[in-house]
Amino acid sequence: MTSRKICFIGSGNMARSIISGLVNGGYPANLIESTNPSAGKLTALQSEFGISVSHDNHQAAQNADVIVLAVKPQLMQAVCEHLQNIDVSSKLIITIAAGIPAKRYSDYLNQPINLIRTMPNTPTQIGVGVTGVFAPANITEPQKQLCQTIMATGGDVVWVEKESDLNNVIALAGSSPAYFFMFMESMIQVGEELGMPAESVRLMVQQAALGAAEMVKQNPQLSAAELRQNVTSKGGTTAEAIATFEKGGLRDLIESSMKNCIKKAEDMEKLF
Numbered sequence: 001m002t003s004r005k006i007c008f009i010g011s012g013n014m015a016r017s018i019i020s021g022l023v024n025g026g027y028p029a030n031l032i033e034s035t036n037p038s039a040g041k042l043t044a045l046q047s048e049f050g051i052s053v054s055h056d057n058h059q060a061a062q063n064a065d066v067i068v069l070a071v072k073p074q075l076m077q078a079v080c081e082h083l084q085n086i087d088v089s090s091k092l093i094i095t096i097a098a099g100i101p102a103k104r105y106s107d108y109l110n111q112p113i114n115l116i117r118t119m120p121n122t123p124t125q126i127g128v129g130v131t132g133v134f135a136p137a138n139i140t141e142p143q144k145q146l147c148q149t150i151m152a153t154g155g156d157v158v159w160v161e162k163e164s165d166l167n168n169v170i171a172l173a174g175s176s177p178a179y180f181f182m183f184m185e186s187m188i189q190v191g192e193e194l195g196m197p198a199e200s201v202r203l204m205v206q207q208a209a210l211g212a213a214e215m216v217k218q219n220p221q222l223s224a225a226e227l228r229q230n231v232t233s234k235g236g237t238t239a240e241a242i243a244t245f246e247k248g249g250l251r252d253l254i255e256s257s258m259k260n261c262i263k264k265a266e267d268m269e270k271l272f
C-alpha cells in the first residue's frame with residue numbers, strides 16, 4: 001500500500017464514504033487528513049476512523065501528496081483560489097465534483113496541475129462502490145496508478161477515455177444509488193401500509209435488492225432481462241406487477257431520468 005499523505009478538502013457525505021473505504025481497505029489512517037468549516041463532521045471522522053482533521057484547507061493541502069477536492073461544485077472555485085499560492089507541481093489532485101471540466105481547475109489554482117477527475121458513489125464507504133475516472137493527457141502512469149490504488153479501496157474503478165463519458169458515469173453510478181434507494185423507499189412504504197412490521201418489511205426489501213444485485217453479479221452469462229424472466233411465471237403474480245410497471249411507463253421514466261441527470265451535468269459544465 002502507498003505511503004502518500006492524502007488530504008480531503010471538504011468532509012461531507014462523499015469524502016466520508018471514500019475515507020471509510022480507504023481506512024477499511026487498509027490505508028493507514030495516520031496518512032489521511034480531512035478538512036471542513038464546521039466541527040461536527042470532523043469530530044465524527046476523527047473518532048470513527050482515527051484520521052487527522054483540520055479547519056485549515058491551506059495547511060492540509062500544503063502537507064499532502066494527494067489533494068482530494070470534495071466540496072460542492074459551486075464552492076470549488078473559491079476553495080481552490082484560496083490554495084493558489086501552494087506549489088502543487090509535485091502533488092496529485094483528485095476532484096470528485098460533478099459538472100466541473102478538468103481544465104477549469106488550473107484556472108482556479110492559477111498554475112499547471114496534475115489533476116484526475118473522478119465520479120465515485122456512496123457505496124464506496126462499504127467497499128462496493130464504483131468510481132469513474134478520467135485522466136487528462138498530462139497525467140503520468142504512476143499518477144494514474146496512485147489514483148487507482150486510492151479509489152479501488154472503495155470498490156471498482158472504471159477508467160473512461162473521454163471526459164464527457166464521466167457524465168454518463170454520473171447517471172449510471174454516481175447518482176444511481178439514489179434511484180435504488182427511492183425504489184426501496186417506495187416498497188417499504190407500501191409494505192408498512194399493508195400492516196407488516198417495519199423491521200420485517202425493511203429486511204425483505206433489503207434482501208430482495210441485495211439478492212437481485214448479487215445474482216446479476218454472479219451470473220454474467222445472463223442478462224438482467226433473463227433474470228427478470230426467471231422470476232416471472234406465465235400468468236402469475238410477478239407478471240401482473242411487471243405489466244403494471246410497463247403500462248405505467250417505467251422504462252421511459254428511467255430513460256428520461258437518466259438523460260435529465262446527464263443534461264444537468266452538461267448544463268453545470270457550461271456554468272463553471
Ligand SMILES: NC(=O)C1=CN([C@@H]2O[C@H](COP(=O)(O)OP(=O)(O)OC[C@H]3O[C@@H](n4cnc5c(N)ncnc54)[C@H](OP(=O)(O)O)[C@@H]3O)[C@@H](O)[C@H]2O)C=CC1
Pocket residue numbers: 009010011012013014015035036037038041057070071072073075079096097098119120121122174175
Ligand atoms: N454525494 C454523492 O453521492 C456524490 C457526490 N459527489 C461530489 O462530491 C462533492 C461533495 O458532495 P457531498 O459530499 O454530497 O456534499 P456535502 O455537502 O455532504 O459535503 C461537502 C462538504 O464540504 C464542506 N465545505 C463547505 N465549504 C468548505 C470549505 N470552504 N472548505 C472545506 N470544506 C467545505 C461542507 O461543510 P459544511 O456542511 O459544514 O458546510 C460539507 O461538509 C460534490 O462536488 C459532488 O458533486 C460525487 C459523487 C457522488
Ligand SMILES: O=C(O)[C@@H]1CCC=N1
Pocket residue numbers: 098170174175
Ligand atoms: O447529486 C449530485 O450532484 C452528486 C453527484 C453524483 C451524486 N451526487
